Amino acid sequence: MPKRQYEVLPGGHGSRVKINARGRAVLRNPRINRGTAFTLEERQKLELVGLLPTNVTPLEAQLRRAYERFRLAETSLERFAYLQALRERNTILFYRLLSDHLAEMMPIVYTPTIGEAIKGFSLWYQAVNGIFLSVDQPDSIEESLQNCGLDPNEIDLLIVTDSEGILGIGDQGVGGIQICTGKKSVYTAAAGIDPDRILPIVLDVGTDNLRLLNDELYMGERHGRVRGERYDQFVDHFVRTAVKVFPHAMLHWEDFGANNAHRLLQKYRGEICTFNDDIQGTAAVVASAILAGVKAKHERLADQSFVIHGGGTAGVGIADLLIDLMAKEGLTRDEARARFWVTSSRGLVTDDATQKFRDFQRPYARGIGELADWEVDRPGHYMLADIVRNVHPTVLVGTSGQPGSFTEAIVKDMGSHVARPLILPLSNPTSLAEAVPSDLIAWTDGRAMIATGSPFAPVSYHGVAYTIAQANNALVFPGIGLGVGLCRASRVTDAMIAASAEAVAALSLVQKPGDSLLPSVEDLRRVSGTVALRVAAAAEADGVAARPLTNPVDQMFDAMWIAAYPELIFED
Known part of the structure; x- marks a missing residue:
């Protein structure tokens, strides 16, 4: 197995990190990237000299700049897009900014703004740190989860949706992954759960949303929502595999349709650690x-x-x-x-x-x-x-x-x-x-x-x-x-x-x-x-x-x- 780009070392609060990556690989990894906050000595050791503007910017100054950039956005959706891009670029800066302005920003990263972002997911698509599982490719579930590159004890929380009952807007297909990333943001900002130990997952079982099915940009499976026995088999295969790969994780069900939400919770709550x-x-x-x-x-x-x-x-x-x-x-x-x-x-x-x-x-x-x-x-x-x-x-x-x-x-x-x-x-x-x-x-x-x-x-x-x-x-x-x-x-x-x-x-x-x-x-x-x-x-x-x-x-x-x-x- 190739060496990991970084390792969080014992010491509490994620306060010590060993970095194995070098050069642009450091800047592409949001957990270890701190952009212009890298000191001159750190830039030399990480082979970043010349890859960043010369001036070193401490975290507090970065926060002021990020907050001003947030405020300059004209609409809530533009603010959401800015924060999403920041999260995928610099984990520390994003969560510190969110924590410092939680009451103001939670309606942006979570409800109600996230509903608009979900509806426009395929158009506004940016890299999402989550897992996409398709009902048409059930044999790839374990491979998909393993591709996270994480050991069995490194995930505490799986947030999963099938996107049928998203907020007040209903079936949103593969775009439902965004509600899981929104929940992840709140878990970390509100309770201090390490974001690297949370995994958002969407179960793409198709969609009955005709707007999505007729949108040439839509990125999910292009067929009606699978129901009945095939749906149950797919969900069960996912649950069994998830427990196998991440045996200590709580499975958080999110925005399933009313019938499936109650049924699945009752089916699995006596067997695994699960919460709706x-x-x-x-x-x-x-x-x-x-x-x-x-x-x-x-x-x-x-x-x-x-x-x-x-x-x-x-x-x-x-x-x-x-x-x-x-x-x-x-x-x-x-x-x-x-x-x-x-x-x-x-x-x-x-x-x-x-x-x-x-x-x-x-x-x-x-x-x-x-x-x-x-x-x-x-x-x-x-x-x-x-x-x-x-x-x-x-x-x-x-x-x-x-x-x-x-x-x-x-x-x-x-x-x-x-x-x-x-x-x-x-x-x-x-x-x-x-x-x-x-x-x-x-x-x-x-x-x-x-x-x-x-x-x-x-x-x-x-x-x-x-x-x-x-x-x-x-x-x-x-x-x-x-x-x-x-x-x-x-x-x-x-x-x-x-x-x-x-x-x-x-x-x-x-x-x-x-x-x-x-x-x-x-x-x-x-x-x-x-x-x-x-x-x-x-x-x-x-x-x-x-x-x-x-x-x-x-x-x-x-x-x-x-x-x-x-x-x-x-x-x-």
Whole structure:
């Protein structure tokens, strides 16, 4: 095997690196390239003399220049393209810049801007540090993974998508690799997971997106999306091979379609270390906001009643986790489930024989007999307004993708029965939100406690500034990944997900009207560290931790990668 271009040496935080490459090979490798920051002595030893401008620029000056270049970009997509190019040129500079301006740049490298980048992937294509696996070439999976040139213990995290359910824009074919690279950026910036130990992967199973199939520049497989047995065989072959090649890695499922997301998670979670952010990550951050709101009301979670408007992957995942948390308060699972009313596109999910629903929705079907005395707008139809009118929920969650569905009449009806209603319009992007915070605050005379899926500016109402909590998965998934790697968990258990929700909720201080239900993304390193410790402790309690944590805080801190130019070690 040829000698590697560089080796990270023991010493913590990736602070010492031995460089074996020379000349332009150094500048082409983003992990070791530091451009004009190489000192004159380093340039001589690395055979870089004459290949860089004469003046040596320290990291701080590079950061100022990079930030100014970022600000000069006129559109969000241009800023995304600049940051992507920077990431592929200089790993340290990119992650330091992102960490220093995380609140400003996360909407660029992640949602919402990344959605536009994904749609234009084939046109805007630049080198992507990830793996492309084709359903038409299943025999090349192991070769593709081995071509990373990494040993089995050198990968902690595999982020994989089949691109069917990308954000709010649906099937995006091979361009879905970008959502995985976006997640990778957040894992590193928020939780300090070494970017070299994270591998983005796209499973190219075709696409049903006619715009892509008719685009001559499209770079994915040019046929309809493969489904059924062939799809399952391909995914299973990938999972088995990935575990073989990288046995210590957590497999993070990202943006699969609703049916496959639940099915694949349930199929593999008892066998391997795996996590679905759209189901479990979304559930954890939403549960955190609800826990914080319930605490602020001096009530128990078990005393609440919930309407989940949109019983898809996210909505049912939220309900499932809340039931786990209510069970910890002493309810049976049946008692907890009885506090939920879940809608589909046809209204309330019921056991009516004529109603079709997905298997994962079945536990939430209400008995049609219990609705006999309901006051409804149309007999035999149980829509959102009818549910709120008859149930008087204390918590209203929107995961429907139906903009404006939390109408003034519905919200005022809810507010007439609840002193401090918890209302969470979570659908992304902003154009799909079930309601906007300014309306919710006005319709409830400032009493609503709100968390949204998209970022919203603070709202001023009657002299009070309301900070709007964003239920951003970045508050939980980086810490889950860090905690799993820290204790080398063999599984991701329900208790670990619940622990992540409780950890974030514990950092939320809702003491007066206008306080946010969730911590700020500007505090992600602290949040992620707190989540990681709680997740690792839950893993140990569940018996799935292979690495004991004798000094958890120090072990976690030592495991975090820091974006700083390391000490360079040269061969004699």
